[in-house]
Amino acid sequence: MRLYYSPGSCALAPHIVIEETGADYEPVRITLAKGEHMTDAFGAINPRRRVPVLELDDGQVLTETHAIMCYLADSHPDAKLIPTDPLGRARAHEWMNWLASTVHVTFATFFRPERFLGEGQAKEPMQAAARQRYDALMHEIDGRLPGEGFALGGFSVVDAHLTVFLRWAARMDHDPASYPTYQALVRRVQDRPAAARALEIEELPPL
Ligand SMILES: N[C@@H](CCC(=O)N[C@@H](CS)C(=O)NCC(=O)O)C(=O)O
Secondary structure (H helix, E strand, O other): OEEEEOOOOOOHHHHHHHHHHOOOOEEEEOOHHHOHHHOHHHHHHOOOOOOOEEEOOOOOEEEOHHHHHHHHHHOOHHHOOOOOOHHHHHHHHHHHHHHHHHHHHHHHHHHOHHHOOOOOOOOHHHHHHHHHHHHHHHHHHHHHOOOOOEOEEEOOHHHHHHHHHHHOOHHHOOOHHHOHHHHHHHHHHHOOHHHHHHHHHHOOOOO
């Protein structure tokens, strides 16, 4: 398998998960800041020009953080990365769907406002609103997380996904320490050898 990632992007979540599985894979760096997602070669792999992308050994391509993490967890059941009981699984999807559709999109309205605005519309009001909304979402997460363990009890794909969004706090001019329960959970994730390896490969310091 190949995992296409950009350092510190949402691809960090499946990067942590693939390391947790112990699977053989090749990490392929596509640095968004250098425009490497705009090459013809990457466009042929993912015409949406987004990371993460998981390329399977038979050449099939899977996109979307949530889907990639579920695939990795389900194809490595011994790693126990997603609950198997119906309610536990639904809770995992509940978290990841909300993170992708609400928290990630709030970040995108700050960093890619032009994608959400009509021609000539000012981006600053939308960015200011996104910054405030991000802070409210971080507080909401902080209030929902347990003081020990992980989001669903034991470590799961949800914790890998959560790790990404707190790491973006500084880019939104917010201090991760303002969300102490969330920060403590991310630190527990980062203390795991799999996350430490993913951070090392992406050349990122722990939060
Ligand atoms: N819904 C997708 C979003 C993927 C996405 O937007 N990835 C960002 C990095 S965090 C990206 O590739 N951005 C490139 C761009 O927006 O041009 C997912 O959850 O995987």
